Amino acid sequence: MMRIDGQCHCGTVTYEADVEPGDVGICHCTDCQRLTGSAFRVTVSTRATDFRLTGKMPRRYEKRADNGALRLQFFCEVCGSPIYTTGEGQDAETVGIRWGTINQRKELKPHHQIWCRSAVDWLDEVADLPGRPGD
Ligand SMILES: [Zn+2]
Ligand SMILES: [Zn+2]
Numbered sequence: 001m002m003r004i005d006g007q008c009h010c011g012t013v014t015y016e017a018d019v020e021p022g023d024v025g026i027c028h029c030t031d032c033q034r035l036t037g038s039a040f041r042v043t044v045s046t047r048a049t050d051f052r053l054t055g056k057m058p059r060r061y062e063k064r065a066d067n068g069a070l071r072l073q074f075f076c077e078v079c080g081s082p083i084y085t086t087g088e089g090q091d092a093e094t095v096g097i098r099w100g101t102i103n104q105r106k107e108l109k110p111h112h113q114i115w116c117r118s119a120v121d122w123l124d125e126v127a128d129l130p131g132r133p134g135d
Contacts, residue, residue: 008081014055028119042099
């Protein structure tokens with residue numbers, strides 16, 4: 001297990017958690033594309049009992065996912081950063097922490113991906129794009 005902490009962009013919502021470094025996944029579903037405004041989402045899953053909010057409470061948005069399960073999306077009401085997700089019933093025992101909010105995120109690489117059916121078709125081309133270290 002690895003101890004992590006994290007925060008939203010403005011610092012209103014903060015948390016700490018214990019995670020297994022292997023439990024990092026990419027989701028290519030269309031809900032994640034819309035909710036992040038990006039091509040895919042990276043999430044670290046852990047038990048709800050290993051996740052603790054340490055700042056102000058995030059806001060909640062409920063969405064039924066592509067697979068029919070009700071997902072609860074928690075985000076900072078000040079800056080809008082997605083913080084974590086959980087579900088109802090048995091799904092409530094797990095939280096999915098949004099990778100970009102984790103302070104130790106560089107140590108947490110993805111180990112699997114889901115909803116590849118809706119993945120963008122240019123992912124393999126990113127490594128070949130011209131790039132520079134800053135903006
Ligand atoms: Zn915030
Ligand atoms: Zn998704």
